[in-house]
Amino acid sequence: MNDNKTGKIEKVAGPLVVANNMSGARMYDVVHVSDKRLMGEVIELKGDLASIQVYEETGGIGVGEPVYTTGESLTVELGPGLMEAIYDGTQRPLDTLYEKAGDFITRGLRVTALDREKKWKFEATAEQGDAVHTGDFLGYVEETPLIKHFIMVPEGIQGTIKSIKSGEFTIEKTIAVVETDNGDKDLTMMQKWPVRKPRPFCKKLAPREPLYTGQRVIDTFFPIAKGGTACVPGPFGSGKTVIQHQLAKWAHAEVIVYIGCGERGNEMTDVLLEFPELIDPTTGQPLMKRTVLIANTSNMPVAAREASVYTGITIAEYFRDMGYSVALMADSTSRWAEAMREMSGRLEEMPGEEGYPAYLGSRIASFYERAGRVSCLSEKKDRVGALSVIGAVSPPGGDLSDPVVQATLRVVKVFWSLESNLAYSRHFPAISWLNSYSLYTDNLKEHIEEKVGEDFLNLQTESMRILEEESELEEVVRLVGIDALSASDRLTLLIARLLREDFLHQNAFHDVDTSTPISKQYKMLKTIHYFNQQAKDYLNRGADINDIENMDILDKIARMRYVKEEDQIEQIQNDIDSEISSLTGE
Amino acid sequence: MQKDYKGIANISGPLMLVENVEGVKFGELAEIKLTDGTIRNGEVLEVQGNKALVQVFEGTTGIDAQNTKTRFLGRGIEMYLSEDILGKIFTGLGKPRSENDRIIPEKKMDISGAPINPFARDYPNEFIQTGISAIDGLNTLVRGQKLPIFSGSGLPHNKLAAQIARQSTVLGKEEDFAVVFVAMGITFEESQFFIEDFRSTGALSRSVLVLNLADDPAIERIATPRVGLTCAEYLAFEKDTHVLVILTDMTNYCEALREVSAARKEIPGRRGYPGYLYTDLASIYERAGKIKNKNGSITLIPILSMPEDDKTHPIPDLTGYITEGQIILSRSLNKKKVSPPIDALPSLSRLKDKGIGEGKTREDHADLFNQLYAAYARGKEVQELAVILGEAALTDIDKIYYKFAEEFESRYISQDEYENRSIEETLDLGWELLSIFPKDRLKRVRDEYLEKYFSKFKKEEDQ
Ligand SMILES: Nc1ncnc2c1ncn2[C@@H]1O[C@H](COP(=O)(O)OP(=O)(O)O)[C@@H](O)[C@H]1O
Numbered sequence A: 001m002n003d004n005k006t007g008k009i010e011k012v013a014g015p016l017v018v019a020n021n022m023s024g025a026r027m028y029d030v031v032h033v034s035d036k037r038l039m040g041e042v043i044e045l046k047g048d049l050a051s052i053q054v055y056e057e058t059g060g061i062g063v064g065e066p067v068y069t070t071g072e073s074l075t076v077e078l079g080p081g082l083m084e085a086i087y088d089g090t091q092r093p094l095d096t097l098y099e100k101a102g103d104f105i106t107r108g109l110r111v112t113a114l115d116r117e118k119k120w121k122f123e124a125t126a127e128q129g130d131a132v133h134t135g136d137f138l139g140y141v142e143e144t145p146l147i148k149h150f151i152m153v154p155e156g157i158q159g160t161i162k163s164i165k166s167g168e169f170t171i172e173k174t175i176a177v178v179e180t181d182n183g184d185k186d187l188t189m190m191q192k193w194p195v196r197k198p199r200p201f202c203k204k205l206a207p208r209e210p211l212y213t214g215q216r217v218i219d220t221f222f223p224i225a226k227g228g229t230a231c232v233p234g235p236f237g238s239g240k241t242v243i244q245h246q247l248a249k250w251a252h253a254e255v256i257v258y259i260g261c262g263e264r265g266n267e268m269t270d271v272l273l274e275f276p277e278l279i280d281p282t283t284g285q286p287l288m289k290r291t292v293l294i295a296n297t298s299n300m301p302v303a304a305r306e307a308s309v310y311t312g313i314t315i316a317e318y319f320r321d322m323g324y325s326v327a328l329m330a331d332s333t334s335r336w337a338e339a340m341r342e343m344s345g346r347l348e349e350m351p352g353e354e355g356y357p358a359y360l361g362s363r364i365a366s367f368y369e370r371a372g373r374v375s376c377l378s379e380k381k382d383r384v385g386a387l388s389v390i391g392a393v394s395p396p397g398g399d400l401s402d403p404v405v406q407a408t409l410r411v412v413k414v415f416w417s418l419e420s421n422l423a424y425s426r427h428f429p430a431i432s433w434l435n436s437y438s439l440y441t442d443n444l445k446e447h448i449e450e451k452v453g454e455d456f457l458n459l460q461t462e463s464m465r466i467l468e469e470e471s472e473l474e475e476v477v478r479l480v481g482i483d484a485l486s487a488s489d490r491l492t493l494l495i496a497r498l499l500r501e502d503f504l505h506q507n508a509f510h511d512v513d514t515s516t517p518i519s520k521q522y523k524m525l526k527t528i529h530y531f532n533q534q535a536k537d538y539l540n541r542g543a544d545i546n547d548i549e550n551m552d553i554l555d556k557i558a559r560m561r562y563v564k565e566e567d568q569i570e571q572i573q574n575d576i577d578s579e580i581s582s583l584t585g586e
Numbered sequence B: 001m002q003k004d005y006k007g008i009a010n011i012s013g014p015l016m017l018v019e020n021v022e023g024v025k026f027g028e029l030a031e032i033k034l035t036d037g038t039i040r041n042g043e044v045l046e047v048q049g050n051k052a053l054v055q056v057f058e059g060t061t062g063i064d065a066q067n068t069k070t071r072f073l074g075r076g077i078e079m080y081l082s083e084d085i086l087g088k089i090f091t092g093l094g095k096p097r098s099e100n101d102r103i104i105p106e107k108k109m110d111i112s113g114a115p116i117n118p119f120a121r122d123y124p125n126e127f128i129q130t131g132i133s134a135i136d137g138l139n140t141l142v143r144g145q146k147l148p149i150f151s152g153s154g155l156p157h158n159k160l161a162a163q164i165a166r167q168s169t170v171l172g173k174e175e176d177f178a179v180v181f182v183a184m185g186i187t188f189e190e191s192q193f194f195i196e197d198f199r200s201t202g203a204l205s206r207s208v209l210v211l212n213l214a215d216d217p218a219i220e221r222i223a224t225p226r227v228g229l230t231c232a233e234y235l236a237f238e239k240d241t242h243v244l245v246i247l248t249d250m251t252n253y254c255e256a257l258r259e260v261s262a263a264r265k266e267i268p269g270r271r272g273y274p275g276y277l278y279t280d281l282a283s284i285y286e287r288a289g290k291i292k293n294k295n296g297s298i299t300l301i302p303i304l305s306m307p308e309d310d311k312t313h314p315i316p317d318l319t320g321y322i323t324e325g326q327i328i329l330s331r332s333l334n335k336k337k338v339s340p341p342i343d344a345l346p347s348l349s350r351l352k353d354k355g356i357g358e359g360k361t362r363e364d365h366a367d368l369f370n371q372l373y374a375a376y377a378r379g380k381e382v383q384e385l386a387v388i389l390g391e392a393a394l395t396d397i398d399k400i401y402y403k404f405a406e407e408f409e410s411r412y413i414s415q416d417e418y419e420n421r422s423i424e425e426t427l428d429l430g431w432e433l434l435s436i437f438p439k440d441r442l443k444r445v446r447d448e449y450l451e452k453y454f455s456k457f458k459k460e461e462d463q
């Protein structure tokens, strides 16, 4: 490391250190604090004074100790070895830290993010003499059975391949030499990227395809698009983390980046233990083989928590650039915002709402802005990648007027509103069907009608109408009792109950129920509506609503969610017919 | 050579500013010698130039700005440890409370601790039977979990915590266990209640008591839970012991933190609590857990009283965001003589899913649990409806829900302070209460379990 300049500490207040004699330093430069070499980042410059947020505990650090500048900004290492890794907020691999330092995280340990020793089998696809530009593929490494890790020409390099070779290499070995206007460049399988700078792409495209998640309330009612943004706000215990885990498990994305930002240690352990055991139904491979984890839990240093979301999203962009559909989950963005608030408070900046810095909204907006469906950077522009971003938000007391929620709602297109009342009655996912929304429905219409079913959106609209009607009818029942309702109102209540209990409710911990393919969601919905039609008919022919409420078929409808074989669900329509005709026949 | 600095530039609340210092480190422990010879303890909160800002644990009352001497010790607050801490009583700063409480230390540890590497954690999944149905059946506790009790003044949280400490066992295991009891600002009687209870069960010799009582210095409370958790970490991760830590009352801890923050003129967060309260509480609560390849564990039960019984108050709110669930006590249940008055609906154990089921509790536990919750939630709604419309206006099925909710509170949630129910008893009681429903109402239960268990309790004539 080139320590070109030394400053001296003038002040230490928790994670904030102020150093003087720092005139050469630039904003967001990485520095090393004291001879313990704690990593920090310059977040304010005033004259020759630099304010530094330190990514490690500052206990025992005092005035007069040295600060070494590095001249580099906070970067991540990108290359083979990312998959299945677990990193802290500044991309230190936690498994390596564990091997080196044991059970607890100690200070001043420098370890590289990517393994320098490991050899990867590089398969060149470009050839000598090819003209290459930034983003073009040179070749690939089969990093896991699920991920072909493409090696791309790094930013700023353009020229002709002078030599390139397949073979087994470590990530620091030259795999290709490119002749450029500025001389020959040796390329390796690793590149570095500053985390606070979005990785470039050719252009943004409108999202068109849904990102199916296997979660019925999401896919059917409030879908997110590939390349889209969504947020999940809710009080503690309402199911934010379970939803994020469910998406990490079942979302139809090729790469998952999961950021545990300022939340519980055991939740990361859960992922670490569970994902290698879970098998992706489409590929037959463990889900871990497509996953990168960033874990900067609540008890880890707060400044590194601030950095963790950037570290995560930069890694996600890198895989997007290869043309993959990537989904990133951040749990919880509120903890990131709080880390900003804490640093801002220590800098004595002018506070905005609730003590959050005035730039809260713009930071949140630029984070979500890094999502999108894009035409990737490359000469041929023939790749499309997508980065979908889903952030959990943890407002105090579940109050949606919280500045972080409000700033997030201004930028994201999907809102899954979690409600404690649903969670209390163990209706999970506790996503409110009345308050949530997705602004992607228009974008996705064509795709859904073509691929799922022409009447799918009608069924969806009709279901929503019934659920809305239910909430009005319940008001009536609350005031005057159930007897005041007509038979057809009672049927509406029954159908709404089927929709809620047998469709929207979904148990994340049940083998089959945990994820439902969209084709099955469609069949389930169709069955409920078919029942509605037939029951209405039957009522019109003078049936007693009590008989309908007690039909045996309701039991079968309730168990659709546990059934794997989709043709068994189609069969239920016949059973509905036969039960009704046996009722009318007698 | 440690230097004495004479005089203090500024005193404000629990803070004092010492000037013309040299080489003072952030977080360092300070010894403050008053003119009458008494010694107080402080911690460096900030160093800037030649100034050090010190938080005084025993408060600044009586400190003389001219003649007081401050010495910086070059280390943080340390706890002296050996297995002999069992059966001993310490002050809120970790010093022996009396001559009898002195030990010959084997090692010392900084009380701030270090974060457990998430990669080093082992997921808690061993069922702890507390013998309390509302916990075992509905909010199952597992070894290594942090599960707080949200209470309010006058509610029986102490009885509940003592019952948990008394009855907790892991089925089929005989292993070393210990209790670390940490008091922050509670009364002498309250702490005596626990000590007597531990004494009567013989647990006292397996307990470490860290006491900062109501008349002990308030700022000291900032160190107190850390002292207790340092003892717990030592016992759990170096001496293979399963440790149950009770922290009471976390509200007093948070108030001490607020006092310091106000004295520092920091920009306050909600209700005057500092913006870093979440991070600070996490540095305490996250010390619970299990570590791979270690035999011990730390199970943490913090108790806090919710100001105005308000669950959205920052202290319970931020706690709930960090801990792995919460047991909430309800004043209205307490009035109805439901005891322990556990409010089942908003209570939660997040780790139960991996601690229950076949081989741990029983195969039907998860389904049964979901069904009980759903039925009780509906029952509570019906009870509210009945208040408006009168019971007579309820439909037949709603009348059943109504009755169920009542029985559930009086028979399932309520139990005697000394009643120790086995998990089998708790589960069977759940089925017995559900047996008043027609079978097709029990949608949350798999058919096979309905067959196996429901039929057992369903009375012949209603089938
Ligand atoms: N889809 C679900 N299926 C079953 N249980 C759920 C589901 N979602 C949440 N839960 C239950 O709710 C608890 C709290 O959920 P969690 O996601 O941890 O909440 P949050 O992150 O909002 O605090 C979980 O431990 C689990 O018991």
Ligand SMILES: [Mg+2]
Binding pocket: A240, A241, A242, A263, A331
């Ligand atoms: Mg969560």
